[in-house]
Amino acid sequence: MKAAIQHPMESSVLAELARVVGAKEVLVDIEERALYGYDATIHRFVPDAVVRVGSLKEVCDVLQICRQAHLPVVPRGAATGLSGGVLPVRGGVMLDMGRLQRIREINREDLYAVVEAGVTVERFAKAVQETGLFFPPDPSSARASTMGGGVAENAGGPHAFKYGVFRDYVLGLTAVKMDGTVVRTGGKTVKNVSGYDLTRLLVGSEGTLAVVVDATVRLIPEPKAKRTLLTAYDRLDDAAASVSQIIARGMQPAALEFIDDASMRVVEDYLHLGLPLDAEALLLIEVDGSEAEVSRQADEITALCESLNARSVKVASSEAEAAGLWKARKSISSAVARIKPSKVSEDATVPRSQIPAMVRKLKEIAQHYGVDLVVFGHAGDGNLHPNIMCDETNQEEMGRVWQAVAEIFAVTLELGGTLTGEHGVGTMKAPFMQWEHGEEGLAVMRAIKNAWDPDHLLNPGKLFPEDAPPWPVSLEPWESRVKHRGTSWPT
Amino acid sequence: MADLNFPFVDPPRQDQFQSCIKCGLCLDSCPTFQETGRELESPRGRVQLIAAVARGVVPLQAPKVAQTLFSCLDCRACEVACPSGVPIGSLIERGRAQVVGWQAAHPDLHGERSVSTTTRWAVTYLLPNQRRLRRLGWVVARVQRLGLLSGPGRRLLPKAMRAMAQSLPPLSGKETSPPEHTSWSSPNPKKKVGVFLGCVMDVVFGDANQATIRVLDKNGLGPVVPQGQNCCGALAIHAGERETARKMARRNIDAFLAGDLDYIATNAGGCGAALMEYGEWLADDPQYREKAEIFSKKVKDVAQILETEGWQVPRSVMTEVVTYQASCHLSNVMKAGAAPVSILQSIPGVQYKPMADSARCCGSAGIYNLTHPKMAEALLRRKMDDVPDGVDTIVTGNPGCWLQLLHGVQAYHPGVQVRHLVQVLDDAYQRESSSP
Numbered sequence: 001m002k003a004a005i006q007h008p009m010e011s012s013v014l015a016e017l018a019r020v021v022g023a024k025e026v027l028v029d030i031e032e033r034a035l036y037g038y039d040a041t042i043h044r045f046v047p048d049a050v051v052r053v054g055s056l057k058e059v060c061d062v063l064q065i066c067r068q069a070h071l072p073v074v075p076r077g078a079a080t081g082l083s084g085g086v087l088p089v090r091g092g093v094m095l096d097m098g099r100l101q102r103i104r105e106i107n108r109e110d111l112y113a114v115v116e117a118g119v120t121v122e123r124f125a126k127a128v129q130e131t132g133l134f135f136p137p138d139p140s141s142a143r144a145s146t147m148g149g150g151v152a153e154n155a156g157g158p159h160a161f162k163y164g165v166f167r168d169y170v171l172g173l174t175a176v177k178m179d180g181t182v183v184r185t186g187g188k189t190v191k192n193v194s195g196y197d198l199t200r201l202l203v204g205s206e207g208t209l210a211v212v213v214d215a216t217v218r219l220i221p222e223p224k225a226k227r228t229l230l231t232a233y234d235r236l237d238d239a240a241a242s243v244s245q246i247i248a249r250g251m252q253p254a255a256l257e258f259i260d261d262a263s264m265r266v267v268e269d270y271l272h273l274g275l276p277l278d279a280e281a282l283l284l285i286e287v288d289g290s291e292a293e294v295s296r297q298a299d300e301i302t303a304l305c306e307s308l309n310a311r312s313v314k315v316a317s318s319e320a321e322a323a324g325l326w327k328a329r330k331s332i333s334s335a336v337a338r339i340k341p342s343k344v345s346e347d348a349t350v351p352r353s354q355i356p357a358m359v360r361k362l363k364e365i366a367q368h369y370g371v372d373l374v375v376f377g378h379a380g381d382g383n384l385h386p387n388i389m390c391d392e393t394n395q396e397e398m399g400r401v402w403q404a405v406a407e408i409f410a411v412t413l414e415l416g417g418t419l420t421g422e423h424g425v426g427t428m429k430a431p432f433m434q435w436e437h438g439e440e441g442l443a444v445m446r447a448i449k450n451a452w453d454p455d456h457l458l459n460p461g462k463l464f465p466e467d468a469p470p471w472p473v474s475l476e477p478w479e480s481r482v483k484h485r486g487t488s489w490p491t
Numbered sequence: 492m493a494d495l496n497f498p499f500v501d502p503p504r505q506d507q508f509q510s511c512i513k514c515g516l517c518l519d520s521c522p523t524f525q526e527t528g529r530e531l532e533s534p535r536g537r538v539q540l541i542a543a544v545a546r547g548v549v550p551l552q553a554p555k556v557a558q559t560l561f562s563c564l565d566c567r568a569c570e571v572a573c574p575s576g577v578p579i580g581s582l583i584e585r586g587r588a589q590v591v592g593w594q595a596a597h598p599d600l601h602g603e604r605s606v607s608t609t610t611r612w613a614v615t616y617l618l619p620n621q622r623r624l625r626r627l628g629w630v631v632a633r634v635q636r637l638g639l640l641s642g643p644g645r646r647l648l649p650k651a652m653r654a655m656a657q658s659l660p661p662l663s664g665k666e667t668s669p670p671e672h673t674s675w676s677s678p679n680p681k682k683k684v685g686v687f688l689g690c691v692m693d694v695v696f697g698d699a700n701q702a703t704i705r706v707l708d709k710n711g712l713g714p715v716v717p718q719g720q721n722c723c724g725a726l727a728i729h730a731g732e733r734e735t736a737r738k739m740a741r742r743n744i745d746a747f748l749a750g751d752l753d754y755i756a757t758n759a760g761g762c763g764a765a766l767m768e769y770g771e772w773l774a775d776d777p778q779y780r781e782k783a784e785i786f787s788k789k790v791k792d793v794a795q796i797l798e799t800e801g802w803q804v805p806r807s808v809m810t811e812v813v814t815y816q817a818s819c820h821l822s823n824v825m826k827a828g829a830a831p832v833s834i835l836q837s838i839p840g841v842q843y844k845p846m847a848d849s850a851r852c853c854g855s856a857g858i859y860n861l862t863h864p865k866m867a868e869a870l871l872r873r874k875m876d877d878v879p880d881g882v883d884t885i886v887t888g889n890p891g892c893w894l895q896l897l898h899g900v901q902a903y904h905p906g907v908q909v910r911h912l913v914q915v916l917d918d919a920y921q922r923e924s925s926s927p
Contacts, residue, residue, distance in 0.1 A: 027529075031553040034543045035530040040514045046548070052528075079530075080515040098528045120519065144515035270574050334514040337575035341509040 008091065009048045013069045017051050017093075020061040025052040025099070036094040039079040039086050040141075041428060042342050042392045043469075047074065047088035054099040056174065056182065056213050063211065064180035066093050072460050073178070075207040077117065077149030080141040082333075082345040083426030085153060085206050089461035089469060095211065097148050104214070106131050112171060112188050116214045117148025121155075134222040136163035139422070140330040151212050154204030156422035158255035158286070158329065161380035165422060167203045169217045175202055175210035178453045188216055201448070206424050207459040209452040223288035226254065227298050228322035231310045232279035236260065236363075238309040239281035240356035243379040245304055246285075247352050251297065256380030257284040257329055258355075263376040266335040267328045275328070279311060283379070284329050286322075332376050333385065340372060342392035344401055344428075348412035349383040349421030361411045362386050369404040371397075383421035402473040409435065410478045427461055430468030431475065435482040496547050499592030501733055501775075503541045503585040511538045511577045520572035522852045522870055523562055531559050534569035534579050541586050552597075557590045557605045562866065564859055565729055566819035566852035567764070580824075581771055584728050591731030606730045610858065615735045618690050618722040628694035632662040660897065662695060669704055669716050680713030682753040682800060685789075687743075689762045690722035691890040699890075702917035703758045703793050709920050710802050714756070719746040725765035728772065729857050740769045741779055744786045754796050755789045758913055760821025760889040761857060766790040767824060792821055792888065793913055798830040805919035808840035813915070814882045815849060816874070816896060818889030822850040831888055831912050838919045844879040851877075855895030871895060875903035884908040886915055 007014075007028055018026045027033060027050035037045040048071070053059050066073045072092030079086050088094055100116035103124060107113065108131055115124050121142035128135045138157035139145055149155070151173065156165040172186030186192055186199035202209060233239040243256060259267075259282040268275045275282070283305070287297040302313045316322035336343055350358045359375065362384070366373035377385035386408060390401050409419055409432050419429045419436050434442060446464065449456070461468050497503060517534040518524050524533035531540070537559055543549040544556060560583055569579050587605070594604050617623050669686075684707050688700055707714040720743050724736035743766070747755050757763035767790050769783040776783075791799070813835055821827045836843050854860055854870030874896075878885065885900065885907060887893050893909055900907040 027531075029553065029555055031540060031543070031549045031555040031559075032529075032531050034549050035536045035539055038513050038539065040512060078515050078518060079513070101528075122519075141515060144518045267574070270576065331516070331574035334512060334516055334574035335576075337510050337512045341506070341512075343512060 007048075009071070010069070013065065013071070014049060016065050017049070017062060020065070021051055021053060021058050025054070026050070027052070033094075036076065036079070036096070037088055039081045039084060040345075041082060041084045041087070041426075042344070043084055043087055043427065045088045046091070047094040048091045050094040050096055052096040052099050056176070059095070059176045059211055059213055060180040060182060062093070062095065063176055063178055067178050067180070067455065067457060070455070070457065072457050073211075074459050075148070075152065075211045077146030077152070078120070078141075078144045080145045081149065081153060081424065081426065082347070083153075083420065083424040084428045085424050085426035085459075085462060087427055087461070089427060092457075097146065097211075100148070100213065103127050106133070106219070108133065110188060111219045112216055113219055114214060114216050115147050117146060117151075117212055119147050121145055121147060121150055128219055129222065132222055133219040135169065135217065135219055136160075137166050137169060140333055142330075147215055148212050151203055151215050152205065152207045153424040154422065156378065156381070156383070158257050158378055160383075160422070161256050161378060162252055162254045163220075167200060170199055170203050170215055171218050172216040173199055173202055173212055174214045175212050177210050178455065178458045183210060186216065190218060204424070206426065206462055208449060208462055209458065211458070223254070225291045225294045226286055226288035227294050228316040228325055229285040229287070229298060229301060229313060230316070230325055231283045231285065231305045231313045232276045233281045233283075233309065234279060234311050235309065236281045236359060237356060239283055240359045240379070242283060242305050242308045242310065243355050244353055245308060246301060247380065249304070251300060251304075253285050253297065253301065253380065254288040255284070255286040256378070258282075258375070258377055258379035258384065259284060259329065259332065260375045262339065262374040263332045263336065266338045267332050269338055270331055270335045271324065271328050273324055273328055276312065284325055329376075333387070336374055336387050336389055339374070340389035340391055342390050344388045344390065344405060345423070346386050346388075346405060346408055347377070347383060347421045347423040348386070348408055348417060348419060349381065350412055350415045350417035352380070352382040354415045354417070355379055355382055355384070357415060358382075358384060358412070358417075361415075362408070365404050365407050365411070369400045369407070371401055371404045373404070378421070381421060382417065399473055402471060406432075406471070406473070406475055406478050410482050413482055425463050427468045430461075430463055431465050431471040433463065433465050435478075496544050496551060497589045499589050501585050501588055503545065503582045503589070505545065507578050507582050508538050508542045508545065510575050511535065511542070512575055513539065514575070516574060517569040517572045517579070520568040522564055522566065522568070522854075523866060526866065526869055531555060532562060534573075537563060537586075538577060538579055538582055541582055551589060551593055556586075557594075560586045560590055561605045562863060564819070564852045564854070564856035566856060567823035568819060568850065568852070571823050578771075581768070584731070584733075587729070587731035588733045606732075607862070610730055610862065611732070614727040614730045614732055618726060619735060619739050621690065621693065621721055624690055624694055624722075628662050631659075635659070635661055659894070660695065663697065669701060675713045676708055677711050677713070680708075680711050682712045683751065684712045684714050684754045684756045684796065685747045685750060685752040686714050686716050687723070687747075687755055687757045687762060687766065688716065688720060689757070689759045689890065691894075692759050692762070696890050696893065696911065699758055699911040699914055702911070702913045703756065706793065706913050706917050706920065707756065707796070710797060710800065712754075712796065712800060715750060715752070717746040717750055723762040723765040724772075725761050726857050728765065733772070737772055737776070740772055740783065744769065744779060744782050747789075748782060748786060752789060754791050755786065756793045756796055757790060758793050758888065758911065760792065760818030760825060760827070761891055763790055763792050764820035764824035792825050792827050792830075794830040794834055794888065795825065795827055797834060802834065802837070802916075803920075804837045805839065805916070805923050807919050807922035809838055809919055809922070810840050811883050811915075812842045812844060812881055813884045813886050814844045814846045814879050815912075816846060816853060816885055816887045816892060817850045818887060818892050819850060819852045819856070821888045827888070831886070834912060834916060835886060838916065841915075844882060846879060847877045849877075853892050853895050853899070855889075855891035857891055860895055860898075867895070871899045872903070875899045878904055878907070882907060884910055884915070886910055886912050888912050
């Protein structure tokens, strides 16, 4: 009862791939391929084949074969992305990195670790923690998402506020170009100014330049103590103002997260933690350092929030309670599906002082376009996550959703921000890249792309507006507002 | 109701699979994904495969659709991990029924059926009828006594069943079920509790049912054993036999709602979880829909009832090092949480050692260990690796796990006992009354 579906790839190419990785690691049945064409966005494609690679050599050989056959290749970690970064928009081969599962080294003397692309961020962070060290980037998807994905997307997370994002920890990479050659960038030292910084170029390049096979990352000592605070506000504006004030006064919590009422309700529905459901907004704050510092910071922040009309400030009394609150925060992005079945997640990021303005604008946008919008995110970074809840099968509603997203991008850029703080450009922000970078910026990016992957086979359809699926609604109404931003920077 | 691409009754519903936003937070909770790393063997993959069939991207009869829907352990760890609240278990059960329906409609088809003739016979003929099941128990008891299951005679059995047969505890072959009205030590118990006997529990582990009744009575919770009850139907629903499962559900609802009960007590996580989902099974039955909801609300595991109503701390002292293997359904569906462990820890002298990742499926999963012996064995081995050193007894709360763990200790931890929570508590009470 073989499904009578003609396979789109030549059998000789499939045979060559099977020779490299073994027949059982080449997936060609439609029922299996169909599961490698999505990520956490609402879009779906189907790759022609999935190849599950297990070593550097296999990656090199597979890329060579695909280049000869002129097949697009999309590197994939756990497909948890929110920007369409792993969507196989041109078909081709999905390169599943999941078998690269080794943590090769955790070096306590030199404070670095070497980890393969398929290891989940959480598994890696836990292994590091067991040695008394700390790998801070903590995207909410960490339970599933991989180190390779984190590098490719330059992922962040709540701890980015104090500790920075993936970029700030990657010291060196082993990556494979589309022609199958291996490029080793950076090294094991924190200082390294030897030539162009290819490591930083590859971090966040979304798999469009090379396939990252392993990463050498910097580790830091684990803070001795930490404490989690949950503050509740009757007015959203007071919560936003507290964020601005905490930053303006030079306080430096490890994380400073914003949760609006709708986000709180869905996560309470999931975890039953007893969150204050009648509040309009919450701030979830973590402070860390020495025991004395932690107490001092917690007291200062409590006093400040109370002076800004916080209704309550609660300090988690146990590790378990703190863990529960963080689990809640990290579940929001998924729990919002309890509101409506589909969502469009954004991570437009503005300078920190603009958080109150951004929150206000988002509410206006939701009202103007009549969309269900919830807001949560890394307020301390200026990195909010407006999520529009919708029903992807409702054409009329989706039209308004796509307009609202365009408006969010326009407003973000007007406030001096960026299209994406941590999710990446992928397919979902590619149509707007010119708004942020201008033709000049994009031209440089294209030149870089051509230098690494002249045939444009690696992860096509991402980053560049001319390459990506077109935006579902006309962007004309916004073009005049933002078009020339690239050349009109204040000098 | 059926739809275009799921042509049989009870299709996976769009509102059920549409709420999966593909975030991937379920992936690492899934034992089959942990073993294989393949999207096909993950909860997200299974839900999205069902969605792909519904959208017409993948045909229902594609071989791996059947394969992956039936390779799911139905342990429900993914439902706990899913912030969006996708009813993954129900989707897979409904998907299986579609596969079984398609295979039944194509009798000429080549290749293996997802549900073997033996399994089908067992879930549609044997389990719904307690008399037949007991008769089989009687036969097995005789065969065991002749040494046929442990000696060379076991070669007569299918390969996957041989090791299991060897670790099967000796059956009494006698009527183990108590009469409807057990005598209560307190004439006015604070609550009236209907005891659900189960099928495997009744035939293989009748002692645990007796212990359940004694423990309830000891704590002033008047146990009754409603007549006319039968198997919970879980194995039938897992095998895609929804109509059979519904028949069993209706019989249980009638049996238990006849009496004025405060609780319906189960001592088998798998059964309890099934009883709690009768509302979903009978959603399209106008006559039983509401009754099913009322019934399901009363269902609690005996440990949960003791937690809510309070239990007497035994006065006897037991010197036993125990660990606890949570049944997946008991923790993931019934949400028994820490109740069983609190009870264990309350027994004087009992030293409790936590088992890492205790709620991870042991590979039993109903009859999964018979249908998917390789995966079940891999999971059992991992489970056995997690048994803490120096343990005398593994305590569990489900007959499937019990059998699987018996099989496991025989191979990996000879000498370690496997017992049900209520047996340990009952034992402690018994010693209390026998010692001055």
